[in-house]
Amino acid sequence: xxxxxxxxxxxxxxxxxxxxRTLLSDFIRHEVGLTGTxxxxxxxxxxxxxxxxxxxxxxxCLMLAxxxxxxxxxxxEALAGPDGHLHPLQEAFRETHALQCGFCTPGFLMxxxxxxxxxxxxxxxxxxxxxxxxxxxxxxxxxxxEAVSLAARRLRARTDGARDSTQQARExxx
Amino acid sequence: MKPAPxxxxxxxxxxxxxxxxxxxxxxxxxxxxxxxLVPLLNFRLARPARLIDVNxxxxxxxxxxxxxxxxxxxxxxxxxxxxxRVVSLHWPLLREAVRLSGHPQIRSxxxxxxxxxxxxxxxxxxxxxxALEARFHLHSMRGTRTLRAxxxxxxxxxxxxxxxxxxxxxxxxxxxxxxxxAIVEHARTHGDFAVGGAAVVLTIxxxxxxxxxxxxxxxxxxxxxxxxxxxxxLEGRPANAKNLREAAGLAxxxxxxxxxxxxxxxxxxxxxxxxxxxxxxxxKEAA
Numbered sequence: 306x307x308x309x310x311x312x313x314x315x316x317x318x319x320x321x322x323x324x325x326r327t328l329l330s331d332f333i334r335h336e337v338g339l340t341g342t343x344x345x346x347x348x349x350x351x352x353x354x355x356x357x358x359x360x361x362x363x364x365x366c367l368m369l370a371x372x373x374x375x376x377x378x379x380x381x382e383a384l385a386g387p388d389g390h391l392h393p394l395q396e397a398f399r400e401t402h403a404l405q406c407g408f409c410t411p412g413f414l415m416x417x418x419x420x421x422x423x424x425x426x427x428x429x430x431x432x433x434x435x436x437x438x439x440x441x442x443x444x445x446x447x448x449x450x451e452a453v454s455l456a457a458r459r460l461r462a463r464t465d466g467a468r469d470s471t472q473q474a475r476e477x478x479x
Numbered sequence: 480m481k482p483a484p485x486x487x488x489x490x491x492x493x494x495x496x497x498x499x500x501x502x503x504x505x506x507x508x509x510x511x512x513x514x515x516l517v518p519l520l521n522f523r524l525a526r527p528a529r530l531i532d533v534n535x536x537x538x539x540x541x542x543x544x545x546x547x548x549x550x551x552x553x554x555x556x557x558x559x560x561x562x563x564r565v566v567s568l569h570w571p572l573l574r575e576a577v578r579l580s581g582h583p584q585i586r587s588x589x590x591x592x593x594x595x596x597x598x599x600x601x602x603x604x605x606x607x608x609x610a611l612e613a614r615f616h617l618h619s620m621r622g623t624r625t626l627r628a629x630x631x632x633x634x635x636x637x638x639x640x641x642x643x644x645x646x647x648x649x650x651x652x653x654x655x656x657x658x659x660x661a662i663v664e665h666a667r668t669h670g671d672f673a674v675g676g677a678a679v680v681l682t683i684x685x686x687x688x689x690x691x692x693x694x695x696x697x698x699x700x701x702x703x704x705x706x707x708x709x710x711x712x713l714e715g716r717p718a719n720a721k722n723l724r725e726a727a728g729l730a731x732x733x734x735x736x737x738x739x740x741x742x743x744x745x746x747x748x749x750x751x752x753x754x755x756x757x758x759x760x761x762x763k764e765a766a
Contacts, residue, residue: 306486306487308487324484325486325487325530326481326483326484326520328481328517328521331481347480347481347521348517348518348521349514349518352582352584355584358587358588361587362583362584362587363588364514364584364585364588366517366521367513367517367588368513368517369487369510369513369517369532371487371489371532372513372532416583416584433669435583437582437668437669437670438582438584438585438670
């Protein structure tokens, strides 16, 4: 028994016919060919396969692809700009050595990017709570915590900057 | 690993879901948030012939407070409970419990009804719903029935839900005035399964006397259960440190554990005392 599904991944529509037992993680990697999402434990413990479903972080290994029918998925490939420019969170990860082997990194990024949308100025406790659902065997997490606060600072500066320039634009109009 | 093949239905109406359960209930599993079921499928520890996915059933989600009573649709995500202002204002114990349960990536999918139907004795929601004296509405083609926690939770991962029944709604009564609540647990890492814990609802009258107590220990036996002897020891007595400690000891004495019993009882005693102390302080603040 197979089923037709239609979903959006990173802003692009995909139509496919899948077996109901196909996990969303496998669909993303094998059917769509987006291999940035890694599969670690495949039972919801390690967080490597975290993607965003309608902007909320979810374990893609704990969802069936058929359940994503009609929904919108974001994977790590959506973070960098079309010109290859890294997302501020990715930049911060690179600068603060928040990764070594990199296997867990896509999951961390998708969890933390969603957290940064909810908390613009997270303290260390909030950051550690936000990353508790992702396991990293290399870094010891210190670099990751640093990366998140650095990225949060830069994102805040960017929105403040954007606000300033809108303000300026408005004043110029007037 | 990957799940074994199964037939799959995704009904959009409650009647449709109940008809499917009536027809296939014995061989089918209900799929809600999937945060406990899908790992079991991936490991092939569960190989149901059919999954009835209730995620698209209209009207199964949603939180409503009417006449002081909270109605939680079974498909309400843990994250929705965590974010609800009504819940944090009137039933802070539910929010406190959800925040100990898994991680944001789990709570975004995991449902209240799923956690209840899975009935893990180490799980937070079954324990706090037991302490809050929640009532559980089960529907089937044969009709509906409402159970109390004591009637619903039968044993380890086992409930009174018949194969053709679906948990549809959970009703939580209002807390009386001058009531404090708390849940305290110990887990190896944040968001992991609790090794031990205690959920407490405590009503303290004007002279500082305990009017009503509900104490439920986590991971203390096959099913979440009220610690009756400990609760009775507090009723009508001052909620002071000595009496709270004594109640914690009585609750911990009921811990059933096949191994590490001494450790688990000591842990339960300490955690119950902390939860009771917190709840008592909050009850006095509320007064």
